[in-house]
Amino acid sequence: MAPGVSLHDPNLPPEPGNLVIQVKSEPVEESISDIQTPDLIPSSPPANDPNLLALExxxxxxxxxxxxxxxxxxxxxxxxxxxxxxxxxxxxxxxxxxxxxxxxxxxxxxxxxxxxxxxxxxxxxxxxxxxxxxxxxxxxxxxxxxxxxxxxxxxxxxxxxxxxxxxxxxxxxxxxxxxxxxxxxxxxxxxxxxxxxxxxxxxxxxxxxxxxxxxxxxxxxxxxxxxxxxxxxxxxxxxxxxxxxxxxxxxxxxxxxxxxxxxxxxxxxxxxxxxxxxxxxxxxxxxxxxxxxxxxxxxxxxxxxxxxxxxxxxxxxxxxxxxxxxxxxxxxxxxxxxxxxxxxxxxxxxxxxxxxxxxxxxYAQTLRKMPLQVPPAGYLTLDLSKKKENVPVFVFNDIDSDNDPLNYDYLPRTIFPPFVYAGGNMGCNCVTSCNDECSCGIKNGGEIAYDYNGFLLRGKPLVYECGKNCTCPPDCRNRVSQKGLKIRLEIFRSMETGWGVRTLDLIHAGGFICEYVGIVLTKEQAQVFTMNGDSVIYPGQFTDKWVEWGDLSQMYPQYVKPTYPSIPPLDYALDVSEMRNVACYICHCPTPNVMVQFVMYDHNNVMFPHLMLFAMENIPPMRELCLDYGVPDDYYRKLAICM
CATH class of the missing domain: 2.30.280.10 (SRA-YDG)
Structure with a gap:
């Protein structure tokens, strides 16, 4: 507080020579001066856990x-x-x-x-x-x-x-x-x-x-x-x-x-x-x-x-x-x-x-509540997915006559080769929601990756979610990205980036958005598709932005980024030349507001994880989503997806 300025109870007399200020306040807020410093880090962390935060x-x-x-x-x-x-x-x-x-x-x-x-x-x-x-x-x-x-x-x-x-x-x-x-x-x-x-x-x-x-x-x-x-x-x-x-x-x-x-x-x-x-x-x-x-x-x-x-x-x-x-x-x-x-x-x-x-x-609230019968001016469709997603996907273009997104079949989930599912998928035996000590928590390095609201706590090389062989209920907090799209998204035409994606909902930092889907190709198949000029995405090229989410090293210098569960270098590709979803229209940016988090839930082959997208910051309605594809801008512009 500045010298000579004090915030007094209005019922108390002012101190001599001081200016009494009654602040314009809000009932729901709480002053930080009354808050004690919390004990963030346990005093005796379990041994041999490289993912725990440092003490100093x-x-x-x-x-x-x-x-x-x-x-x-x-x-x-x-x-x-x-x-x-x-x-x-x-x-x-x-x-x-x-x-x-x-x-x-x-x-x-x-x-x-x-x-x-x-x-x-x-x-x-x-x-x-x-x-x-x-x-x-x-x-x-x-x-x-x-x-x-x-x-x-x-x-x-x-x-x-x-x-x-x-x-x-x-x-x-x-x-x-x-x-x-x-x-x-x-x-x-x-x-x-x-x-x-x-x-x-x-x-x-x-x-x-x-x-x-x-x-x-x-x-x-x-x-x-x-x-x-x-x-x-x-x-x-x-x-x-x-x-x-x-x-x-x-x-x-x-x-x-x-x-x-x-x-x-x-x-x-x-x-x-x-x-x-x-x-x-x-x-x-x-x-x-x-x-x-x-x-x-x-x-x-x-x-x-x-x-x-x-x-x-x-x-x-x-x-x-x-x-x-x-x-x-x-x-x-x-x-x-x-x-x-x-x-x-x-x-x-x-x-x-x-x-x-x-x-x-x-305006975004109005768009979300408008009836889905006759599209307003500029809207090519009010549901590109044709009810394949939990919520409709809009397509908007008031710039030119391009209607490219309408020319592809909508694919809500990634299609993996049959051999990926060989070997089954072991699940947990939990009766209620899973915790850090259950088998799925152990596979995640001793901690469930999400909080009770479904927000990603920190990025990992790989996240294991509970799958169909787990006995935990559908509302288990370790079942998040597998539930599909819940954010209302809109594919829109832009003079700067061609086709892009913006949100109609407020997305909370750490919140799940959607999966980046396609038809999985082996390395050899991808080479053939590329020679034919088809559009393919290489998951291994996405920048590891997940290391930034949940990084507390600014306060705790001994913080170590998660290294477990680990995955080998990914050399498969996603074919999006004929079938794709809304994520395929998200544009490239070296400073993105969306990151890729690799997730497994329906098989155990770590060489073929799902590409799940999470928000790196609070994203307001009508703001464009962007990803770091890990490729030079001039190369990205050659991709047919967003042009």
């Missing part, structure tokens, strides 16, 4: 890469900004905002997203306010990779901790114990939060408009919104060089009855005035975050807007979507619906930005 946390130095030259001290702007005019709220984004003073020539600054070194729990946030501008494509990829890696680590750590709690107290106990908060606390203690040494104003490098977060703590971890409960994040006046506060972001989640949200225009109610039941009970004051928003209006500074929305199918009651930059154009004091005085702020979205993520969420 990492204290590796931070990434101090200095590759960005365009940094601006916003905190210095107040010395020269009083005579500046407020910018037109409809004016497109401009990196050379009038109230910004650049660093003197010759000064070098480190990256604002450099990971801070391990620190104590009570580390104060920096009062250094910066903006990053003029990023190249390579710079954007660099920032995106940092954000993505940190969020992936958080998801993996949270899932792991939740599973440990559920093993002790039963399914659901991990959610009640708020493992989202505990995982964030552990990351903060070990210095894995981003932007503790700097605050980013304006556009946030590495975060895209439409990105979705399941937990408020994710916003804090990356620094997009630094308050775990408060709806307004700001630099307080006590930390400013001239005593002026500035707001950097707000969360709009329906906590105040006087809010009016029309998308591009937002009437936002300031904080304060709520009782313990979150009802208005007294007048608001122009202080704290309210004053910061008013000052942002005065200086024409943009504010990041994150919306909290209830979303069907989410693992949480609410999701948070980043909707871009707004400017505060008006501020007034009004009598609210409850009869108490409230401060209201009118914010208008700045033009020239991508479509709001919240709008896309609502």
């Amino acid at each position: 946390p990492s204290h590796s130095p931070s990434d101090n890469s200095d590759i960005y030259s365009e940094f601006y001290h916003l905190s210095e702007m107040f010395r020269t900004a009083f005579s500046q005019q407020i910018q037109d709220p409809q004016q497109p984004l401009n990196s050379n905002t009038s109230a910004i003073v650049p660093y003197p020539d010759g000064e070098t600054q480190e990256s604002p997203l450099a990971v801070t070194p391990p620190t104590l729990r009570d580390q104060k946030r920096s009062n250094e306010l910066v903006r990053v501008t003029n990023l190249t494509t390579e710079d954007e990829r660099y920032f995106r990779a940092i954000i993505r890696r940190t969020r992936m680590f958080y998801d993996a750590l949270r899932l792991y901790m939740m599973l440990q709690e559920e093993k002790k107290s039963g399914p659901g106990s991990g959610r009640r114990a708020r493992m989202d908060v505990k995982a964030a606390t552990l990351m903060r203690i070990h210095g894995l939060w981003l932007n503790r040494d700097k605050r980013v104003a304006g556009s946030f490098p590495g975060v895209y408009i439409g990105d979705i977060f399941h937990f408020r703590m994710e916003l804090c971890i990356i620094g997009l919104h630094g308050q775990p409960q408060a709806g307004i994040d700001f630099l307080p006046s006590t930390q400013s060089c001239n005593g002026e506060s500035i707001a950097t972001s707000i969360v709009v989640s329906g906590g105040y009855e006087d809010d009016e949200d029309r998308g591009d225009t937002l009437i936002y109610t300031g904080h304060g005035g709520l009782d313990k039941l979150y009802r208005m009970s007294k007048h608001q004051k122009l202080e704290g975050g309210n004053l910061a928003l008013e000052r942002s209006m005065h200086y024409g500074m943009e504010v990041r807007v994150i919306r909290g929305l209830k979303y069907e199918g989410s693992v949480t009651t609410k999701v948070y979507v980043y909707d871009g930059l707004y400017r505060v154009v008006d501020c007034w004091f009004d009598v609210g619906k409850s009869g108490f005085g409230v401060y209201k702020f009118r914010l208008i979205r700045i033009e020239g930005q991508p479509e709001m993520g919240s709008t896309i969420l609502r």
Whole structure:
């Protein structure tokens, strides 16, 4: 907490000389200051288990890469900004905002997203306010990779901790114990939060408009919104060089009855005035975050807007979507619906930005609920699979007359040669859901690969699922990918990539998507097919992205990636020249959001595993899926699948 700023119980008197701030909070959130550090790692791990996490946390130095030259001290702007005019709220984004003073020539600054070194729990946030501008494509990829890696680590750590709690107290106990908060606390203690040494104003490098977060703590971890409960994040006046506060972001989640949200225009109610039941009970004051928003209006500074929305199918009651930059154009004091005085702020979205993520969420919900009789304009079919999948597969093209996906037979499962099934498939004898000690758990290296919600805990060279010879019930948590497609997907035509695949559902990190299917060919058969110009996919060429999912080496340096169960080099191919499924239209990308996980469940021949696709990050509706095929871009473009 900043010096001179304290968050008090409203019933207690303020400390002399301190500013009392009542935060705009949400009932479901929990402060990290009250959370004790969990015991993540058992004190005496079983011997000879190479997959267990190490006991000692990492204290590796931070990434101090200095590759960005365009940094601006916003905190210095107040010395020269009083005579500046407020910018037109409809004016497109401009990196050379009038109230910004650049660093003197010759000064070098480190990256604002450099990971801070391990620190104590009570580390104060920096009062250094910066903006990053003029990023190249390579710079954007660099920032995106940092954000993505940190969020992936958080998801993996949270899932792991939740599973440990559920093993002790039963399914659901991990959610009640708020493992989202505990995982964030552990990351903060070990210095894995981003932007503790700097605050980013304006556009946030590495975060895209439409990105979705399941937990408020994710916003804090990356620094997009630094308050775990408060709806307004700001630099307080006590930390400013001239005593002026500035707001950097707000969360709009329906906590105040006087809010009016029309998308591009937002009437936002300031904080304060709520009782313990979150009802208005007294007048608001122009202080704290309210004053910061008013000052942002005065200086024409943009504010990041994150919306909290209830979303069907989410693992949480609410999701948070980043909707871009707004400017505060008006501020007034009004009598609210409850009869108490409230401060209201009118914010208008700045033009020239991508479509709001919240709008896309609502559009995707409409698509999922529309009747499957007459396709709307642009849709070639509302079910390419012809009911061979659990959910329909859409095909959309509003660019040209190409209808290539309709020319192939839909194949829901991979077809293996008969000899693959020779030798049978031994199963477990479990009566209820399997556990780490059953025969299937032992085949997986002593741990079931999934949690109780079906999310992959960490990638492995190979995952054994329970099969038809197992006695466990169909709802066993070790039966996930074999159940087939449950995510609504759409094959669409793109000017950039040809044919691609996007999701109509929100996909959770670690969640199963679908199988990459085809007709299995031996090495010799594949050579003949290739000579004839047919389309084949080589499973052995997919990049081993599974090693990144569940990797906790940032915190535990002795973490060893799973090496068991192991598989030999794969030299078979998938023929997709005549029969294919939706996965065959997923395009190539060296930084994918989907990974291939090899899975076995219906046979024991480790040379022919199933290619199951899992999400490496939270994938919002209408966002394109991409895979790393492990081949050069110029070679991939020769494949007939996506062109």
